[in-house]
Amino acid sequence: MSALAALLRRAPAGAKLAALAIAGTGVMAIADWRVMVDLALLAALAFRLAGCGTDALGRQLRPMLWMLAALFLVQGWLVDWATAALVVARIVTLVLLAALVTLTTPAEAMIATIERLLAPFVRFGVDPGRVGLAFSLALRFIPVIGEEAERVREAQAARGLGHHPLALILPLIVRVLKSAEDVAAAIEARSGHDDPGRAAPSRSVW
Amino acid sequence: MIHSSLQLPRPGLQSAAGSTSVPLPAAPSPQASGAGRIEISAVSHRFTDTPVLRDITVTLTERRIGIIGANGSGKSTFARLLNGLLVPDRGRVVVDGLDTARDIKAVRRKVGFVFQNPDNQIVFPTVAEDLAFGLKGLGLGRAERAEMVTQMLARFGLEALADQSAHKLSGGQKQLLAIAGVLITKPACVVFDEPTTALDLRNTRHIAGVIAALSETAIVVTHDLDLISGFDRVLVFDAGRIVADDTPARAIAEYLRRMQ
Numbered sequence: 001m002s003a004l005a006a007l008l009r010r011a012p013a014g015a016k017l018a019a020l021a022i023a024g025t026g027v028m029a030i031a032d033w034r035v036m037v038d039l040a041l042l043a044a045l046a047f048r049l050a051g052c053g054t055d056a057l058g059r060q061l062r063p064m065l066w067m068l069a070a071l072f073l074v075q076g077w078l079v080d081w082a083t084a085a086l087v088v089a090r091i092v093t094l095v096l097l098a099a100l101v102t103l104t105t106p107a108e109a110m111i112a113t114i115e116r117l118l119a120p121f122v123r124f125g126v127d128p129g130r131v132g133l134a135f136s137l138a139l140r141f142i143p144v145i146g147e148e149a150e151r152v153r154e155a156q157a158a159r160g161l162g163h164h165p166l167a168l169i170l171p172l173i174v175r176v177l178k179s180a181e182d183v184a185a186a187i188e189a190r191s192g193h194d195d196p197g198r199a200a201p202s203r204s205v206w
Numbered sequence: 207m208i209h210s211s212l213q214l215p216r217p218g219l220q221s222a223a224g225s226t227s228v229p230l231p232a233a234p235s236p237q238a239s240g241a242g243r244i245e246i247s248a249v250s251h252r253f254t255d256t257p258v259l260r261d262i263t264v265t266l267t268e269r270r271i272g273i274i275g276a277n278g279s280g281k282s283t284f285a286r287l288l289n290g291l292l293v294p295d296r297g298r299v300v301v302d303g304l305d306t307a308r309d310i311k312a313v314r315r316k317v318g319f320v321f322q323n324p325d326n327q328i329v330f331p332t333v334a335e336d337l338a339f340g341l342k343g344l345g346l347g348r349a350e351r352a353e354m355v356t357q358m359l360a361r362f363g364l365e366a367l368a369d370q371s372a373h374k375l376s377g378g379q380k381q382l383l384a385i386a387g388v389l390i391t392k393p394a395c396v397v398f399d400e401p402t403t404a405l406d407l408r409n410t411r412h413i414a415g416v417i418a419a420l421s422e423t424a425i426v427v428t429h430d431l432d433l434i435s436g437f438d439r440v441l442v443f444d445a446g447r448i449v450a451d452d453t454p455a456r457a458i459a460e461y462l463r464r465m466q
Contacts, residue, residue: 107331108338129342136339139331143373182326185291189319190327190340190387 005051008100013109014116016101023097027090033082036089043096052103060099061092068092107139137183148175242302243267244288244317244395249297251283258283259294260446266425272434272454273427274461275443282322284443285397285427289317302394318393318422322400324377324384333375333383334359334368340391358390362416378409385416395423402430431458 008016030036047057068088075084102110111132118128149172156167244266251259259280275281286292287299290306290313299306306313321327330336337355346354359365362382367375372383381401388396398417402410414433417424426434434440440457442450442464450460 106335108335133329136330136335140329140372143371144325147373179323179326182321182323183329185286186319186321186327187329189289189291189314189321190329190391191343 002049002051004046004049005104008050008104013105013113016105017110017113020097020101024094027093030090031086033086033089036086036093040089040092040096043093043100047096047100050100050104052100056099056103057096060095064091064095102139107136111136133187141179141183144179145172145176148172148179242394243300244302245298245300246284246287247298247300249287249294249299251287251292251294251296258446259287262297262446262448264441264448264451266439268438269423270434270437270439271423271425272437272440272457273425273443274429274431274434274440274458276465279443280446281427281441281443282399285399285425286319288395288397288425289314289319291319315391316394318388318391318396320381320385320388320396320398320401322403324380327384327387328372328380331371331373332369333364333372336372336383337387337390340387344391354390358386362386376409377404378406378412381405381409381413382416385413389420389422393422395425396420398424398426398428400428401426402428402433431461434458 027036027039030039044057048054068091071091072084072088075087114135115128115132118126118131122128149168152171152175153168156164156171246262246264246266249259249262250257262284273281273285283292287294287306288301290310293307301313301316304312304316328336330339334355337358338351341351341354359368364383364386367379372380375383385396385401401417402413405413410430410433417426417433418436426437428434435454435458437454440452440454441448442457442461444464449464450457452460
């Protein structure tokens with residue numbers, strides 16, 4: 001494990017989130033596209049040095065490629081190519097730094113930090129526990145929903161409906177809502193939340 | 207023909223890749239002693255205008271209770287009454303003297319619930335983090351929580367998967383994690399809602415072995431008749447009523463007769 005990897009994995013989640021916030025603000029102040037591109041390359045290098053691997057780097061950037069390409073072309077056409085490079089390099093840097101923090105921080109530590117940060121807002125009705133849980137659920141269920149979407153797409157493709165967006169979106173929404181109901185019941189059952197009678201009035205529980 | 211799955215060999219769980227074998231839990235929780243008595247008195251429940259349970263009165267005291275019935279017969283709804291996930295429209299459910307309508311927190315500490323789809327029950331990204339979730343509200347210190355997670359990982363042979371993404375587990379491993387996530391809070395009774403529905407034969411047998419090895423009371427809703435054939439008592443549901451309440455052999459025979 002490299003020194004950077006060890007440092008990132010040992011550093012407290014709060015320090016990493018603070019560093020990310022400072023870095024995020026800092027890159028907005030950079031106006032030279034060459035410096036920004038260098039920073040993006042440095043972020044990619046840090047990604048590798050932190051032991052996150054080239055695969056993870058690809059997973060972070062691949063879904064964004066079309067958007068980045070479109071952004072680059074639009075900015076280049078409407079403003080100039082230097083600005084286009086600056087904007088794209090900035091987004092890549094921010095995404096890689098955020099992914100670096102997420103991948104090197106256990107969700108439990110991240111959630112504990114979020115709960116600590118939100119503690120002063122309890123008096124305004126904010127429930128840090130619930131926000132932390134929501135954060136955890138997002139991390140947990142993004143890949144699950146992706147898998148559900150793939151199952152629906154395959155099922156619809158088998159019926160000859162593979163390319164119709166509604167054929168994917170509507171069943172996916174129904175499945176996600178059904179799962180959300182079950183997840184809520186499971187959280188209640190496991191955490192002992194005092195919410196009797198939150199009956200899920202669904203035939204599916206039979 | 208009904209076979210007792212508990213007499214069958216109980217191989218370890220296989221990972222998605224088929225390379226990781228997870229042994230049976232080494233030892234049950236020493237604190238668990240089983241819920242003494244669950245009383246269901248004159249319970250009826252309906253969803254909108256549809257009656258789902260009709261005037262059910264039954265007392266559960268056995269350590270292994272199976273619940274079978276056709277789809278839509280009300281068995282899963284009945285199971286959800288037992289730890290207060292549902293409160294009946296009419297009647298009472300009392301667990302060791304605690305009414306699910308009033309003492310919901312205490313009831314949920316006593317009665318854990320394992321859902322049919324473990325994907326919906328696992329709420330944290332990694333195995334160890336998910337196990338720790340159930341302990342959060344118990345007022346335990348960080349070190350104590352970590353110790354309990356370590357013990358539970360060891361009990362279920364999940365140590366090697368502790369930091370693995372829950373998403374990447376096989377179906378059997380997910381169900382095992384879901385069970386461990388419930389057991390870590392040391393409930394006296396665990397209700398299982400069709401725990402083997404989505405599993406292959408090997409993992410079904412393994413989960414059957416896990417349930418058989420529990421020191422906790424187990425109430426199992428299932429369509430898998432092998433799973434409950436060695437139980438103490440089996441209830442058969444039909445159209446919202448208990449139509450048979452007997453030994454497994456007699457209750458299953460009645461169920462099969464009704465299914466013809």
